[in-house]
Amino acid sequence: MTNVVELHDVWVSYGNVTVLEDINLTVHDKDFLGIIGPNGGGKSTLLKVILGLITPDKGIVKLLGDKPEKTHKYVGYVPQYASFNLTFPISVWEVVLMGRMNTIGPLRRYGKKDYHAAQEALKKVKMLEYKDRQISELSGGQRQRVFIARSLVTDPKLLILDEPATGVDAVMQKEFYELLKELKQNIAIIMVSHDISAISIYVDKVACLNRKLHYHNSKELSPEDLDASYACPVEMLAHGMPHRVFKLH
Amino acid sequence: MLEILQYSFMKNAILTAILASIACGIIGVYVVVKKISSLSGGITHASFGGIGLGYFLGTNPLYGLIPFSLLSALIMGLVSRRSKVSEDTATSILWSLGMALGIIFIYLTPGYAPDLMTYLFGNILTVSTSDLHLMLGLDVLILIIVYAFYKEFMAISFDEEFATVIGVAVERIYLLLLCLIALTIVLLIKVVGIILIIALLTMPASLSAHYTYNLRNMMYLSIFFGTFFSIMGLILSYALDIPSGATIILVMSGVYIIHLIYDNIKKKVHA
16 A cells, blocks of 8 residues: 655745755555644645645655645645635535536536535535535635535545634534544545644644654654744643643653 | 617627627626736737737738737736736736737838727727627637536636646636637627726626626626626617717716615615
8 A cells, every 4th residue: 555645855945934844754544644833834835745736845745656746636625724715606515516526527517426425525514504505605614614525525535634623613623523533444634733632632643843844653742842843842732631642751 | 769770780789799798798707706807907908919910911900819819818827827927017017018019010000000999999880790700709619618617617716726636727727718818808809999898898797796696697697787788888879979889888887886886875774
């Protein structure tokens, strides 16, 4: 089985500012990797490199064993900020169907299978009853659920989520993380999150990113890793959670 | 009033209004929802170089216009996407560059340029039957392409980043859309002229956005608005004996502004 994601010695800079420095990362099939780190630490950039939306200055990126440009259509992606204009004349149903474009290609119309997939995905995020709403008529959390549905409908081999729970209320968040838990039985998931409690409960492996990536292919990070990433001691991880991000020390 | 229909130029003018509104309604919706009206304005004005080239070569200026507007669409699209120059700046530069070329071409053409004003400000009454055939052909082409790439155009207009990830050839589809804008310019030029085209391209679409949240319905509605306002403007210009292109734009803008004010008042009353 090829690795889902492989990064070797990846560097990215914007002008003179180095955003990612010497990143090495391997994600295996059915991994659930959480990425934490301070704002501006390069988390979204890293996800975009994995997706092939940003070409690194240096280094090798492989997604599902090939160049990201060839394989990113097998990835479900939920961006942090919706990059579109809210007044766009499009319904929830049309947004979700858009996720099926990877399987049907140009010049073809959506068919029964696509409608079925869209329906199932909307059911999973409990948004089916809103399917005819225009996207500006939804709350932030509802909209986020629609984008999650859009990523699920692609039938992904890897799910990439950038702060997916932003604006989603607490009850729905829990259901959402339970849904991810169910999904990871079959696919790999990479999730960027500030929600450290969610990370500690649901993910299998944690990486910490602040220009450099601290990752030991496990759920544990050393205090040195966190110091190096956040440049200050991180205390919020020791609130007696069911699982620990820290090693006992 | 009906007696004006007896003139063949009037029949042609009305057919022109309909054919132009079809292209304009469909493509104008993309211009509005993708927010590329200034880029479209740039393509329009740069196309003036093609009119000049047509005069210079002694052919129908429309034959100079078609390749020239397609070329400026492609250059505009590629420069704005690939170079470090901002889209805004690139648009302004190419906008003037095309017009400058047109002026030089016309200067170099011996004699004077007949109907130059028609291309700048439009004159729907000068549309010949062969022009109509060309317009019909372009309409059919635009309809076929939009039908074939409907979901791709929607995807790149709505969310380019996601469209890229999902495997849509975003840049190529975007360039195709810009080429359709270029062809629409050819269709509209005799109606309102280069200077006023951008108003015709944006107003019916923007007005229709107030009435529907569905892209397809928006297209139908803006075709209707376009046809209605063009014919209204045409009749008014005939009755008052004033230039048709400008009258069409004035009628459209008048309704648009009244609509905006009415909308605002309605919101305040409900608030």
